[in-house]
Amino acid sequence: MKLNTKSRYAVMALADMSKFPINNPVSLRDISLRQSISLLYLEQIFIKLKKNDIVKSVRGTNGGYVLKRDPKNIKLSEIFQALDQKVKTVGCKKDSKKGCNGKSAKCITHELWDELEIYINNFFENKKLSDLSLTKGDI
Amino acid sequence: MKLNTKSRYAVMALADMSKFPINNPVSLRDISLRQSISLLYLEQIFIKLKKNDIVKSVRGTNGGYVLKRDPKNIKLSEIFQALDQKVKTVGCKKDSKKGCNGKSAKCITHELWDELEIYINNFFENKKLSDLSLTKGDI
């Protein structure tokens, strides 16, 4: 079970932004330098964050991105969703009646994995961006 | 975040076994048929389970594998460990002082991911094989 870099960087970048006065555009270039994340990669990530109403963009000189909401109201689960990062522990399609083995019933472990999936999603659901942006002084 | 098939199948196979009288060897062929898992793949999986003292093998005709311990004493975390399935949410090496970006300090999100890693590992640590083998009547 691994977390991909896209989600990790997304949270890192947003945490970085949330350290600055809101409504003050933060450029990807700056985030890239501070957090050592490839600028090109960040661009890809922010397109998705924008589409999902987590940030908004300000174009032109001194532009950048701005958090669209208070960090207190941004759940990690939303960030993950924005990046199509899903927690998938079951081997089957959830809403299908078929099991992971192609049989007509769910397998003997299905319930367990489902429980795990809910368990993990709970973590993301209950964590807000603000929960981590304030923990440390350094950027 | 996805769970790989090896771990999923391992748990499935062990759950299958635990439905039968202990000390009664269960052949991989039977498990393969019942659970629709490739026999060749199962072999690969069971070599590892054996090396990690979760099952023992009985060779020859009517042989198979036997659980080495009571399902009550087999934690999911052990099964995962046996298959080198690690939960990895941080981007850095845990015991290194360096961060995921190659810098000398841990990044701003490190603590969060570490917390998640512990959270998930907890799940596996607290689940026993017996917790799922008895839930359903069917195999």
Next chain:
DNA sequence: GAATACTTGACTATTTTAGTCGGGTATATA
């Protein structure tokens, strides 16, 4: 009009996953 910074789709190398294959060895039972 020059510089800054966002926008977007396509492309690619690398790694991981999910298996398969081949050629063994050990044991029970007929």
Next chain:
DNA sequence: TATATACCCGACTAAAATAGTCAAGTATTC
């Protein structure tokens, strides 16, 4: 003791996912 059953184990491979890069823009401010 022959044969079938079933474990043993390293090497191999196709396919998918990941982690980016690249090229060619557009919008805005100074």
